[in-house]
Every structure is written in C-alpha cells, then in structure tokens.
Amino acid sequence: MLASSRSGSFTERVGAEVLRPLVSSNQGEQVMTMRSALRSAAITVVATVGAATFVVVGVGVDAAQAKGGVVHGSATIFEFSNPPFEEGLFASVVYGRTSDRAYVGDWDGNGSDTLAARRGNTYFLQGDVESPTSDRAVSFGRAADETYVGDWDGDGTTTPAVRRGNVFHFTDRWEGGAADRATAFGKPGDRIFVGDWDGDGTDTLAIVRNGHLHLTDDLSTGRTSEIIRWWFPDDTLVHIGDWDGDGRDTIGLRYPYQPPRGYSWSDWALYDDLAGTTPLPGRQLGETFRYGGGSGAAFAGDWDGDGRDELGGRFPF
Numbered sequence: 001m002l003a004s005s006r007s008g009s010f011t012e013r014v015g016a017e018v019l020r021p022l023v024s025s026n027q028g029e030q031v032m033t034m035r036s037a038l039r040s041a042a043i044t045v046v047a048t049v050g051a052a053t054f055v056v057v058g059v060g061v062d063a064a065q066a067k068g069g070v071v072h073g074s075a076t077i078f079e080f081s082n083p084p085f086e087e088g089l090f091a092s093v094v095y096g097r098t099s100d101r102a103y104v105g106d107w108d109g110n111g112s113d114t115l116a117a118r119r120g121n122t123y124f125l126q127g128d129v130e131s132p133t134s135d136r137a138v139s140f141g142r143a144a145d146e147t148y149v150g151d152w153d154g155d156g157t158t159t160p161a162v163r164r165g166n167v168f169h170f171t172d173r174w175e176g177g178a179a180d181r182a183t184a185f186g187k188p189g190d191r192i193f194v195g196d197w198d199g200d201g202t203d204t205l206a207i208v209r210n211g212h213l214h215l216t217d218d219l220s221t222g223r224t225s226e227i228i229r230w231w232f233p234d235d236t237l238v239h240i241g242d243w244d245g246d247g248r249d250t251i252g253l254r255y256p257y258q259p260p261r262g263y264s265w266s267d268w269a270l271y272d273d274l275a276g277t278t279p280l281p282g283r284q285l286g287e288t289f290r291y292g293g294g295s296g297a298a299f300a301g302d303w304d305g306d307g308r309d310e311l312g313g314r315f316p317f
Helices: none
Strands: 010-013 015-025 044-049 051-055 075-083 090-094 101-105 116-118 122-126 134-139 148-149 160-163 167-170 179-182 192-193 204-208 214-215 226-228 238-241 250-257 263-272 297-301 310-315
Touching: 075 134, 101 148, 101 297, 148 192, 238 297
Parallel strands: none
Antiparallel strands: 010 015, 044 051, 075 090, 075 310, 101 116, 116 122, 122 134, 148 160, 160 167, 167 179, 192 204, 204 214, 214 226, 238 250, 250 263, 297 310
C-alpha cells in the first residue's frame, strides 16, 4: 500500500512488491501541514513537500455510510484523531490508491481498528494505522458487490458482507471462498448502517426509511426488532460509533460548513442513543465540537484499543 506518517519514503506497494516511489518526507508532521490547503470542496489540490509533490483529487462532502460502510473519497491520505475525548492527532498515513474503496475495522481481533483498501474484489488489510503496507490480501465476492464490514459472529474480528439486491452474504473469516450465510433485509437501495445496537458484542444491520431507523438484532432472519423515529432528515451525515465504551453503538451527527471564502469546517454532536435525544455523559443535549473541514469523508474507529471510537478523515478533510 502506501507510506505512513513516520520518516522515510512514501512508496506504493501491492503485497510486498514495491511499484514506485511517490514522495519522500523527513517528518510525519509535514503531511499534516497540508491540512488547511486540502480543506476545500470538489477541487484537485497539488501540495509540495520538499522536492516532491502530492496530487490529491478533492471531493465534496460524502454521505456517511456508518462505521461498517465504505469510506468515500479518492485521496490516499488518512488521519486518525484523538477527538472527541482528547486533543490532537493520533496518527496519519498514506495508504492505497486513489481508486481504492476504503473500510475501517478490526481485521485481526486485537481490539484496535485499521484500514482496508478494496481493489476489485480483493481487500488489502492494514495491521497498524501507521503501517504503509498491508499485512495480507484476501478476495471475497464480486468486484461489483456493495460491501459492508462488521463483527457478524461476535468473535472480535471484523469481516465483510456483500449486498446483492436486498440479500446480504456474510462471511466470518478472512479466507475467501463462499459466504457462510445469506439473509434478506430491507429493500434494494435502502441506506444501510452497521453497529452493535444492544451491546451483545455482535454487529447487525439497520436501514433508514421515511424518517425511521429500522433495526435488526437477528442476522439469521433479518426481522426488524425495533423502529426508532429520527427528528433529522434522512440525508443527514450520520456516523455510528461506541463513543463512551459501553459496548453499544450510537449516532454522531456531522454538520459541514463551506463558506464562500476562507476555510471550511465541520461541527459534530455525539449522542448516547440512536434517536439523537440523549447526550453522552458529561455533555449537554445539542453540544457540539469542531473537527475536520467541511468537505471530504469522515469515519469512526477505535484507534488505540480503549473500547471507545474516535473520528478520522480521508483527505481532503
């Protein structure tokens, strides 16, 4: 894949094969000096670090597909933050290709989340958020499949599921081959969320339709177990995460702002429920904090293995 924020050369790899050098950097902080230059919508940014040049294809604000969905965008620079609980940056990395689809999950069951780059039907799994290369590559499904990732069997490891129409094909292992089971849920085109809604250690699915969140806690039947009324529009940028470490995934709302001039930004509000009516402990209802720019894709994951999800972004962000 590509190089990390630590010193050394940024090189593109597939497995162990080095394809070409991209850029050299003496210090990881130089990656982050581009942050303000990259916070803009729908443009191509060319940023120079020393004698080398980054070319980053910019995108507008991308709809959140929850913790288990694809991280949209076409840049290869990712950052992993400490907010909302601590200040500063946890790590940054250059990983994959601009055409890759990115995912976040715990691929090895060690308690911390990292990236996966999907290329066709092959997933290149990162072992550490600062690692420039993948630990392994596994093929599953078809190149045209719509993919989601989650811990479907509660063993602590995140694995893929592919959706074809309204049927989800799940696998509980990173070995390729056929799916372990298939379940119909929702309708084709429904907006899908993935999370552990009841804190039992197993991820399941949810869909949004006409202002209501439809949850299932049983992947064997796909039956709706609960319906929750949302007070915000269906196209709101919703992110799913376990923000307080209690084992249950809840919602976070992102409000991006892109003024005609100057820098853009995003305000965030995190909640302790799926309805957006209960604030996290120690916060007031509707209390927001600022993180990231007003464009690009954001995502959530547990970078340090403490049981709480933090935020991250795919540049330009």
